[in-house]
Amino acid sequence: MAAIALERLTKIFENGGRRGGGEARGTTAVEALDLTIADGERLVLVGPSGSGKSTVLRMIAGLEGPTSGRIRIDDRDVTAVPPEQRDLAMVFQSYALYPHKSVRQNLSFGLETRRVPRDEIVRRVAETAAALGLDGLLDRRPAALSGGQRQRVALGRAIVRDPRAFLFDEPLSNLDPRLRGDARAELLRLHARLGTTMVYVTHDQEEAMTLGQRIAVMRDGRLAQVAPPMTLYREPADTFVAGFIGSPPMNLIEGRLLGIPAATAGIRPQDVGLTTPADGVIAGRVEVIEPVGHVQTVHVAADDVRLVAVVAADQPVAPGDAVGS
Amino acid sequence: MRPGHVARYGAIAILIALWAFPLAWMVVASLTPEARLFGGAAVGPASAAGAAGTGAAGGAGVVWTPDLAHYRALFTERQFWLPVRNSLVVAGATTLFAVLVGTPCAYALARLRFRGRGLVGAAILAVSMFPQIAVVSPLFLMLRGVGLIDTYPGLVLPYLTFAMPLTVWLLAGFFRDLPSDLEDAARLDGAGRIRAAVQVMLPLAAPAIATTAILTFLYAWNEFLFALSFTLGPDRQTVPVAIALFRGQYQVPWGQVLAAAVVASVPVTVVVLAFQRRIVRGLTSGAVKG
Numbered sequence: 001m002a003a004i005a006l007e008r009l010t011k012i013f014e015n016g017g018r019r020g021g022g023e024a025r026g027t028t029a030v031e032a033l034d035l036t037i038a039d040g041e042r043l044v045l046v047g048p049s050g051s052g053k054s055t056v057l058r059m060i061a062g063l064e065g066p067t068s069g070r071i072r073i074d075d076r077d078v079t080a081v082p083p084e085q086r087d088l089a090m091v092f093q094s095y096a097l098y099p100h101k102s103v104r105q106n107l108s109f110g111l112e113t114r115r116v117p118r119d120e121i122v123r124r125v126a127e128t129a130a131a132l133g134l135d136g137l138l139d140r141r142p143a144a145l146s147g148g149q150r151q152r153v154a155l156g157r158a159i160v161r162d163p164r165a166f167l168f169d170e171p172l173s174n175l176d177p178r179l180r181g182d183a184r185a186e187l188l189r190l191h192a193r194l195g196t197t198m199v200y201v202t203h204d205q206e207e208a209m210t211l212g213q214r215i216a217v218m219r220d221g222r223l224a225q226v227a228p229p230m231t232l233y234r235e236p237a238d239t240f241v242a243g244f245i246g247s248p249p250m251n252l253i254e255g256r257l258l259g260i261p262a263a264t265a266g267i268r269p270q271d272v273g274l275t276t277p278a279d280g281v282i283a284g285r286v287e288v289i290e291p292v293g294h295v296q297t298v299h300v301a302a303d304d305v306r307l308v309a310v311v312a313a314d315q316p317v318a319p320g321d322a323v324g325s
Numbered sequence: 326m327r328p329g330h331v332a333r334y335g336a337i338a339i340l341i342a343l344w345a346f347p348l349a350w351m352v353v354a355s356l357t358p359e360a361r362l363f364g365g366a367a368v369g370p371a372s373a374a375g376a377a378g379t380g381a382a383g384g385a386g387v388v389w390t391p392d393l394a395h396y397r398a399l400f401t402e403r404q405f406w407l408p409v410r411n412s413l414v415v416a417g418a419t420t421l422f423a424v425l426v427g428t429p430c431a432y433a434l435a436r437l438r439f440r441g442r443g444l445v446g447a448a449i450l451a452v453s454m455f456p457q458i459a460v461v462s463p464l465f466l467m468l469r470g471v472g473l474i475d476t477y478p479g480l481v482l483p484y485l486t487f488a489m490p491l492t493v494w495l496l497a498g499f500f501r502d503l504p505s506d507l508e509d510a511a512r513l514d515g516a517g518r519i520r521a522a523v524q525v526m527l528p529l530a531a532p533a534i535a536t537t538a539i540l541t542f543l544y545a546w547n548e549f550l551f552a553l554s555f556t557l558g559p560d561r562q563t564v565p566v567a568i569a570l571f572r573g574q575y576q577v578p579w580g581q582v583l584a585a586a587v588v589a590s591v592p593v594t595v596v597v598l599a600f601q602r603r604i605v606r607g608l609t610s611g612a613v614k615g
Contacts, residue, residue, distance in 0.1 A: 063509050083512040090513045096506035100528045109524075110514035157514070167513075 002074045002164035004037040009069035029055040031221040044200045044212030052221040053201045062086050089158035090167040095150045097142035104138040110161045128160040148179045165197035205245050217241050242266045248308050272309035280324020355584035356391040395584035408567035416545035419484040423541050427492030435500035453490035457550050475557040483551045488541045499533035535600045564589045
């Protein structure tokens with residue numbers, strides 16, 4: 001188990017590669033990032049694609065070297081340490097199971113490279129397989145497994161090693177939604193049992209909210225905000241975080257506010273009610289309705305703004321209705 | 326059957342016939358006595374039998390029977406086992422060295438980031454761009470200078486000039502296509518770069534390496550110009566050279582030439598059949614999401 005500290009971490013990818021000489025031109029994926037992950041914490045890195053979150057994770061893993069800045073694990077500077085000596089485990093989006101090895105060999109490979117005694121390997125593989133319900137699959141090749149089974153093997157390969165920290169790179173994005181919910185609960189149980197530090201990368205804000213004790217929202221290689229989920233939800237630092245966290249996204253209305261000439265007001269769709277045009281603050285017309293079951297999402301077009309409201313499913317509205325909100 | 330199917334299977338049948346006919350002819354002719362090779366009707370068991378019926382074959386009503394005379398002559402008079410052995414040694418050694426050296430080279434070109442990588446790749450490709458005929462004379466002088474004319478190394482070394490670029494480029498393309506996540510996973514699993522390459526990437530590349538080895542072997546097995554130029558006598562001549570030199574001053578022993586061609590095809594056929602399953606089986610299936 002370990003605490004991880006990132007200090008002024010920067011990664012610039014060189015463009016084109018070949019014509020290197022001259023000044024360092026390139027794409028800045030991560031810029032001067034400072035972040036401390038406490039021992040045993042579940043931290044989620046979330047952001048739109050291209051925000052640098054996966055690059056941060058790959059730098060922690062040692063798969064990418066930072067252009068500048070330092071990485072510490074438990075106060076030891078590991079910036080120049082190769083990935084195989086960092087004692088971290090990573091679960092990949094593609095699972096990256098070794099296709100020529102059986103499930104058993106997939107699980108034991110990371111123990112063999114660390115020269116764990118044979119009988120202990122057997123014991124730990126059996127334990128992990130039992131914990132994840134992989135007992136009957138140990139002699140199969142990855143090609144003969146379903147998506148959910150492959151995902152569990154990938155998870156097993158990480159936990160069998162008992163690493164200092166887990167790194168997850170969108171490990172659930174290839175699962176269908178129902179399995180994804182199960183897997184999320186499984187990860188939370190796992191963390192409760194092992195207490196190992198977890199760094200989890202996702203672009204899914206819902207996944208971030210459910211899995212993170214703290215969430216680091218990234219945008220264009222920088223941290224937009226780092227906070228516990230409910231703080232992000234209630235007190236977003238800026239309009240980017242406000243629009244990114246929560247579903248459907250928050251209504252952002254430009255205007256003047258209490259004497260401030262230019263301001264943006266954010267209202268959660270869940271906080272928007274629909275009434276008659278005369279009773280509402282903003283009058284508009286219903287454009288689209290998306291029923292979800294217990295609620296419905298109503299898109300309203302007013303004179304110069306569009307509003308999204310989430311209202312009870314039994315409230316009678318129809319496209320074209322004049323409403324006030 | 327629908328008309329589309331008829332056309333399709335018809336086309337396939339024609340293609341197979343076009344492809345198989347010369348081979349069948351070669352085998353049949355190599356089993357036909359010299360005297361009857363040009364004796365009128367086209368060769369072939371059926372046509373020969375039919376021809377016998379009409380009396381056009383010139384023979385006294387014979388039905389075609391295989392005759393191993395050409396093969397006997399090949400291995401007794403011509404000592405054809407000598408060029409076969411030479412070809413096996415030269416093509417085998419070329420393939421071995423090309424794959425042994427070419428595989429790590431291709432891996433490095435495909436996977437490692439280093440200064441001048443593009444230049445190295447281009448240079449390797451450029452080597453294979455020279456027309457063989459342009460390098461024969463300088464190579465001959467070099468080989469004579471180091472005393473390698475009419476030796477096995479004197480053939481294997483020049484062969485590597487075309488075998489290495491072939492293996493390196495084929496394998497580099499394959500290594501590039503292997504999912505890099507697998508290698509990353511192995512690194513996180515505690516394997517160093519070399520161990521990850523050998524224990525994870527290499528087994529996945531096995532089918533590609535086998536395919537590459539076969540192609541390299543075929544090139545080396547069929548090579549003619551270098552073999553003709555850098556050998557002096559039957560002791561080191563390879564199969565293509567030996568067959569070409571069958572031709573006498575006044576006649577070409579077609580029966581023996583074709584028998585030799587059949588013999589020359591055998592190792593190639595055996596190699597391809599032996600590795601076929603490995604080539605076809607896609608080992609990477611199931612590595613990443615299905």
